[in-house]
Amino acid sequence: MRHKPMFEGSDWSFELIERCDQEIGALAEQYGLDTYPNQIEIIRSDQMMDAYASVGMPVGYHHWSYGKHFVEVEKQYQRGLMGLAYEIVINANPCISYLMEENSMTMQALVIAHACYGHNSFFKGNYLFRTWTDATAIIDYLVFARNYISRCEEQHGVQEVESVLDACHALMNYGVDRYKRPYPISAEEEQRRQQERAEYVQRNLNDLWRTLPNARKMDEAEDPGFPREPQENLLYFIEKNAPLLEPWQREIVRIVRKMAQYFYPQRQTQVMNEGWATFWHYTLMNRLYDEGLLTDGSIMEFLASHTSVLFQPDFDHPGYRGINPYALGFAMYSDLKRICEQPTQEDRTWFPDIAGGDWQTVLPEAMRNFKDESFILQFLSPKVMRDLHLFGIVDDDQDKEIEVAAIHDVEGYRRVRELLAGQYNLGDREPNIQAVKVDLRGDRSLTLRHFQFERRPLASSTEEVLKHLHRLWGFPVHLESMWNDSLVSTSHCPAQAKPDAA
Amino acid sequence: MNYIIDRRLNGKNKNAVNRQRFLDRYKGHIKRAVADAVNERSITDMERGEEVHVPSRDLAEPVFQHGVGGRRSVVHPGNKEFVAGDRIARPNGGAGGGSGEGEAADSGEGEDDFVFQLTREEFLEYLFDDLALPNLTKRHLKGNASFKYERAGYSTDGVPTKLSVLRSLQSAKARRIALGGRTRRTLRELEQRLTDADAAGDEFNTFRLREEAEQLRARLKRIPFLDTTDLRYKLHLKRPVPTSQAVMFCLMDVSGSMDQETKDMAKRFYLLLYMFLKRHYERTEIVFIRHHTTAKEVSEQDFFYSRETGGTVVSSALKLMQEIVEERYSADAWNIYGAQASDGDNWSDDSPVCAKLLEERLLPVVQHFAYIEITRRDHQALWREYQAVAEAHPETFALRNIQNPADIFPVFHGLFQRRDAA
Numbered sequence: 001m002r003h004k005p006m007f008e009g010s011d012w013s014f015e016l017i018e019r020c021d022q023e024i025g026a027l028a029e030q031y032g033l034d035t036y037p038n039q040i041e042i043i044r045s046d047q048m049m050d051a052y053a054s055v056g057m058p059v060g061y062h063h064w065s066y067g068k069h070f071v072e073v074e075k076q077y078q079r080g081l082m083g084l085a086y087e088i089v090i091n092a093n094p095c096i097s098y099l100m101e102e103n104s105m106t107m108q109a110l111v112i113a114h115a116c117y118g119h120n121s122f123f124k125g126n127y128l129f130r131t132w133t134d135a136t137a138i139i140d141y142l143v144f145a146r147n148y149i150s151r152c153e154e155q156h157g158v159q160e161v162e163s164v165l166d167a168c169h170a171l172m173n174y175g176v177d178r179y180k181r182p183y184p185i186s187a188e189e190e191q192r193r194q195q196e197r198a199e200y201v202q203r204n205l206n207d208l209w210r211t212l213p214n215a216r217k218m219d220e221a222e223d224p225g226f227p228r229e230p231q232e233n234l235l236y237f238i239e240k241n242a243p244l245l246e247p248w249q250r251e252i253v254r255i256v257r258k259m260a261q262y263f264y265p266q267r268q269t270q271v272m273n274e275g276w277a278t279f280w281h282y283t284l285m286n287r288l289y290d291e292g293l294l295t296d297g298s299i300m301e302f303l304a305s306h307t308s309v310l311f312q313p314d315f316d317h318p319g320y321r322g323i324n325p326y327a328l329g330f331a332m333y334s335d336l337k338r339i340c341e342q343p344t345q346e347d348r349t350w351f352p353d354i355a356g357g358d359w360q361t362v363l364p365e366a367m368r369n370f371k372d373e374s375f376i377l378q379f380l381s382p383k384v385m386r387d388l389h390l391f392g393i394v395d396d397d398q399d400k401e402i403e404v405a406a407i408h409d410v411e412g413y414r415r416v417r418e419l420l421a422g423q424y425n426l427g428d429r430e431p432n433i434q435a436v437k438v439d440l441r442g443d444r445s446l447t448l449r450h451f452q453f454e455r456r457p458l459a460s461s462t463e464e465v466l467k468h469l470h471r472l473w474g475f476p477v478h479l480e481s482m483w484n485d486s487l488v489s490t491s492h493c494p495a496q497a498k499p500d501a502a
Numbered sequence: 503m504n505y506i507i508d509r510r511l512n513g514k515n516k517n518a519v520n521r522q523r524f525l526d527r528y529k530g531h532i533k534r535a536v537a538d539a540v541n542e543r544s545i546t547d548m549e550r551g552e553e554v555h556v557p558s559r560d561l562a563e564p565v566f567q568h569g570v571g572g573r574r575s576v577v578h579p580g581n582k583e584f585v586a587g588d589r590i591a592r593p594n595g596g597a598g599g600g601s602g603e604g605e606a607a608d609s610g611e612g613e614d615d616f617v618f619q620l621t622r623e624e625f626l627e628y629l630f631d632d633l634a635l636p637n638l639t640k641r642h643l644k645g646n647a648s649f650k651y652e653r654a655g656y657s658t659d660g661v662p663t664k665l666s667v668l669r670s671l672q673s674a675k676a677r678r679i680a681l682g683g684r685t686r687r688t689l690r691e692l693e694q695r696l697t698d699a700d701a702a703g704d705e706f707n708t709f710r711l712r713e714e715a716e717q718l719r720a721r722l723k724r725i726p727f728l729d730t731t732d733l734r735y736k737l738h739l740k741r742p743v744p745t746s747q748a749v750m751f752c753l754m755d756v757s758g759s760m761d762q763e764t765k766d767m768a769k770r771f772y773l774l775l776y777m778f779l780k781r782h783y784e785r786t787e788i789v790f791i792r793h794h795t796t797a798k799e800v801s802e803q804d805f806f807y808s809r810e811t812g813g814t815v816v817s818s819a820l821k822l823m824q825e826i827v828e829e830r831y832s833a834d835a836w837n838i839y840g841a842q843a844s845d846g847d848n849w850s851d852d853s854p855v856c857a858k859l860l861e862e863r864l865l866p867v868v869q870h871f872a873y874i875e876i877t878r879r880d881h882q883a884l885w886r887e888y889q890a891v892a893e894a895h896p897e898t899f900a901l902r903n904i905q906n907p908a909d910i911f912p913v914f915h916g917l918f919q920r921r922d923a924a
Contacts, residue, residue, distance in 0.1 A: 014506060014508070017506055018506055021504055021506070025504065037504060037505075038504040038505070039504070039505045039507060040504065040505065040506045040507065041506075041507045041508075041509045042506070042507070042508050042509060042510055043509045043510060043512075044510050046515075047509065047510070047512065047516070049517075050515070050516040050517050053517050053520065054516070054517065054520075062519045062520055062523060063520065063523065064520065064523035064524040064526075064527045065524075065563055066517060066520040067517060067519075067520035067521040067522065067523050067524030067525070068524045068561060068616075070517040070520060070521055070524075071521060071524060071618040072616070072618070074618075075617065075618050075619060078619075094504075094505070098509075101510055116504075158523070162523070166563075169563055170563065170564050170565055171565075171566075172565070173565060173566070174566065312579055312580075313580070314579060314580025314582075315578035315579060315580050315581075316580065316582075317580070320578075320580075323577070323578075323579060388579045388580075389579055389580050389581040389582070390577055390578070390579055390581065391577070391578060391581040391584055392575055392576070392577045392578075393575065393576055393577075393578065393590075394573065394574075394575045395573070395574050395575070395576070395592070396572075396573040396574075397570075397571045397572060397573070398573075400592070401589040401590060401591055401592060402589070402590045402591075402592050403587070403588070403589055403590075404584045404585070404586055404587065404588040404589070404590065405575060405586065406586050407581055407584055407585060407586050408581065409585075409586070411586060412586050416577060419575050419576075419577050420577040422575070423576065423577060429568075430566065430567075430568075431566050431567065431568055433566055450566075452572065453568070453572075454572045454573040454574060455571070455572035455573055456568040456569065456571060456572030456573070456574065457568075457569045457570075457571050457572065458566060458567065458568070458569050459566075459567040459568060459569035459570075460569065461562065461564035461565065461566075461567055462564075462566060462567075462569075464562070464564035465564045465565060465566055468564070
């Protein structure tokens with residue numbers, strides 16, 4: 001049944017947005033998209049810049065790095081180097097999406113489809129988000145964090161707090177439990193437990209660092225060492241064991257750690273998340289058009305914007321900045337749908353389980369149970385590789401030349417897929433660094449061990465990070481770089497006068 | 503249930519604090535940029551923002567990252583001619599076209615500076631940070647300068663916005679009581695008699711009394727609930743507020759010996775001074791005196807932009823300044839500051855006169871007097887005379903030499919650096 005178009009011109013109004021949201025919501029329900037309730041907020045472009053700079057968080061604690069980010073965004077925007085994103089969406093319940101007042105009505109519809117139904121359903125459905133974040137509590141927690149940190153600033157001075165935050169931010173990526181599910185966070189709970197925790201930690205800590213030797217002395221050989229097992233969550237390790245931190249400093253470490261944990265799923269699902277939202281805005285907008293709810297002009301405007309978002313420059317294009325997650329994700333979901341609806345012989349060999357299946361079951365499954373790495377490993381089809389002309393190269397510093405390892409041909413599909421999946425594996429992308437030893441009886445120094453991945457050394461920023469770590473730990477910090485069980489290099493903070501002569 | 507919320511009216515600058523924190527952190531860089539800007543800019547565009555460059559290295563937020571080296575494999579799109587097993591010469595830049603994640607810029611060499619724009623206010627803020635006019639001590643009540651409005655009871659007339667509802671209703675009630683008191687008393691008596699007559703069954707009287715009571719009630723009703731005479735307005739009175747006031751004398755040599763470059767530098771110095779005063783002390787007056795063989799008080803426009811030539815008699819300007827002080831700025835009411843710029847040329851017999859004038863007439867009445875000599879040549883008689891004055895009065899007199907435009911800001915800064923109150 002053809003309807004009358006919802007709107008003709010480009011001007012939007014609250015009634016139109018509401019109408020649009022209802023129509024899109026109804027369609028989304030037909031497709032079985034399960035979402036949190038939406039909270040759509042209309043903001044100005046300068047507010048969008050604010051939101052940008054605070055990584056999209058509606059409330060955040062104060063820190064100079066957000067100011068830097070803001071200054072940068074503002075500068076680029078003023079010079080016209082960068083258009084602002086049409087939308088920012090926050091993984092919370094209700095799911096908050098920002099719409100800019102400058103957008104035309106068509107763009108508002110696009111953003112509603114993209115953010116309020118695409119991203120929203122991803123947040124609610126994907127297993128990483130379900131396990132690692134608590135959408136109902138995040139806003140409360142952010143408020144708690146902001147209040148706590150400003151109280152610390154009042155009590156201990158902005159400088160003091162800032163240096164702790166700087167140090168924590170440097171280690172933020174190492175503040176994540178990768179395997180253990182963390183407790184859900186909630187503000188009230190935090191506040192209630194915070195005092196209790198401060199006392200408890202301090203007591204336990206004193207136990208660990210007791211200066212009086214234990215009556216029953218352990219032999220050196222018997223000493224299991226501390227920590228018993230290597231610790232990969234450095235911030236957690238510091239929060240619980242750093243000898244000199246004040247309780248409020250520990251709490252700040254904890255706040256940064258919780259934030260890192262909250263963002264951890266987003267960092268692992270970029271391709272999937274953006275691809276999913278793009279796939280759905282494309283599907284929903286086309287449905288609206290088919291039902292006559294959008295004018296020809298609107299759908300053209302939508303398509304122009306959609307295409308520019310999906311633009312993937314070739315590797316030799318001056319504008320090439322790596323693979324566009326929107327393009328890759330959208331291509332993969334669209335191709336999954338194609339595999340279900342019009343499977344070829346190739347698809348039947350590669351995807352026997354899903355070829356010819358029902359796309360409305362296959363796609364949500366693929367959205368729910370994977371992260372970028374496993375999603376690509378599982379679902380990147382030969383057709384997508386051919387369409388994008390993907391090829392993998394190996395750049396080995398022991399080799400004078402770069403080798404093309406595999407291309408989009410029959411022999412290369414699996415290899416390209418593995419390489420691409422590896423590229424999205426956070427475990428490979430970030431150096432593997434663990435806390436392995438604390439010299440409890442000697443100088444209280446902390447030793448970290450870096451296990452090199454593919455012989456890759458650490459970047460020059462390492463020294464600076466160690467300084468931050470040293471500030472938190474309070475005693476010397478050593479870092480050993482290992483490759484195949486042999487020590488490659490060490491660095492120390494404070495720097496040691498003479499290098500480790502053998 | 504979905505909500506649509508209009509947040510456009512919410513406050514802007516949510517990041518103002520963060521921005522300020524950022525600026526504070528890089529104060530050193532910003533101050534350097536501001537000082538450079540002052541020296542490079544033409545004098546007419548001092549009052550705008552400035553771009554500040556900070557090396558990206560200094561701004562970096564370090565994290566553990568993979569460095570260059572080892573073995574890395576990357577997938578790129580857009581293959582055209584490669585087949586598996588091809589070997590390609592490594593392009594310059596080592597990393598082989600980025601790590602594919604857009605993070606390459608952080609680890610590469612030769613990064614660009616981080617550049618950002620200071621607003622005009624921020625620019626001035628940093629320009630005059632930690633500067634102050636010395637010895638701003640005297641306070642004097644100046645009648646027509648600034649006022650504060652204070653509550654001063656109520657009045658019977660005023661503008662509707664100042665209407666005091668409570669007071670108005672109070673007086674309305676009082677008026678109603680006053681006007682209706684007797685009528686109400688009579689009415690009460692009538693009603694009493696009415697009940698009596700009614701009880702006695704006196705029909706005629708009942709009827710008459712009822713008529714009368716009716717009339718009284720009507721009269722009561724005619725008393726207005728609120729009358730214009732009831733209205734009361736809050737009254738505010740102007741009260742003068744004491745202000746501390748200062749006057750700045752700008753003295754400049756515009757004689758033939760001052761070439762254009764020298765004048766430019768002097769102008770620049772005054773401009774700084776002028777901005778500084780306008781900014782910090784709203785209640786500051788400025789007197790511009792320029793001189794060659796004779797001195798003249800001129801407008802700001804003429805002072806900076808009109809041309810004149812001739813010989814040099816410095817004392818003429820000092821004399822004029824002294825006259826103006828006596829005439830308009832009594833020393834007990836005004837903080838007086840003087841700043842003089844010259845190339846050091848003076849009619850030789852005049853220099854001791856200047857020193858004498860300064861020491862005997864001006865220094866006793868001024869808070870501070872600064873002399874700026876703009877020359878690359880050796881100092882002449884005037885400088886030597888002034889030096890003696892400076893040694894005798896280190897608190898109130900200072901002299902500095904400016905050789906090239908780059909000196910202007912440091913000298914200015916040195917002259918007006920905030921001194922801790924002893």
